[in-house]
Amino acid sequence: MTDSLKVGTHTFTSRLIVGSGKYKDFQTTKDATEAAAAEMITVAVRRVNITDPGKENMLDYIDPKKYTILPNTAGCFNAQDAVRTLRLAREAGGWNLVKLEVLGDTQTLYPNVVETIKAAEILVAEDFEVMVYTNDDPIVATRLEEIGCVAVMPLGNPIGSGRGLANPFNIRVIKERAKVPIVVDAGIGTASDAAKAMELGADAVLINTAIAEAKDECLMAMAMRDAVRGGRMAYLAGRMPKRAFASASSPLEGYIWD
């Protein structure tokens, strides 16, 4: 069965996008990313440490020829910083497909939707393919799609919280109104959360902390890989209805005492 994920001009087989933050070392980042069978991996843009410029770099482990590198704007709290960051990323690696996230404050890490919209307008005008992190708000999701973002990525719950999907109904509503892929980004804590997101119709999920903070990162990466596949297949298969009362699985005729 071909069931590819199309994001802008890119096509993927995997519906599990991973982050590369919070790992104990680069080797584990590499191993877990492979175990997840991910094709897309987010990275952050930061100043080179001038006192030790030759230090080992993550891209020595995560091969940009093998993976689609998705530069993010983590840590940006206004549109201007986010746009600067992604212009630099595009110059560094030629990456056009980007993850835009503009945050509101450090305690909640909730998206600043006003600044996110401003940044998205500028980036789309500059021919970036923007995958945008946002609230689980259907109106905002539609607005971001209208601006020209190639994927809308509503949060399941705050970044790094591992609390699952706070508002599954909104994820469903966002998906049903959208023509671009919907990626549940942030909040996924364990495999069942990922499966649930996919069963709701999400086109993909983006996971970082749930894998990086697991005791066995690679095993959790595989659990997420299978959960995403399972959830996707269940969504495509079409689930049975929920009923108030029982419905026998065995025929109600041909009993030996009849």
Added chain:
Amino acid sequence: MSEALMIHLNGEEYSTKARSLTELVRELALEERMIAMERNLEVVPKSQYASTLLKNSDRIELVHMIGGG
């Protein structure tokens, strides 16, 4: 021998013998790295590193990719 220039590199005062961005990258031994640079808030394409000459008090941002979600 030419005088060293004083620039702001990644927010720090930095004294350099480099005259262009190409020379600055070489001075930091970052030729093989995936990096990008901003000079006074403008991204400089790699093709212009050689022709972009440094001046005293230039504000240079030099970035690379690290782990992030």
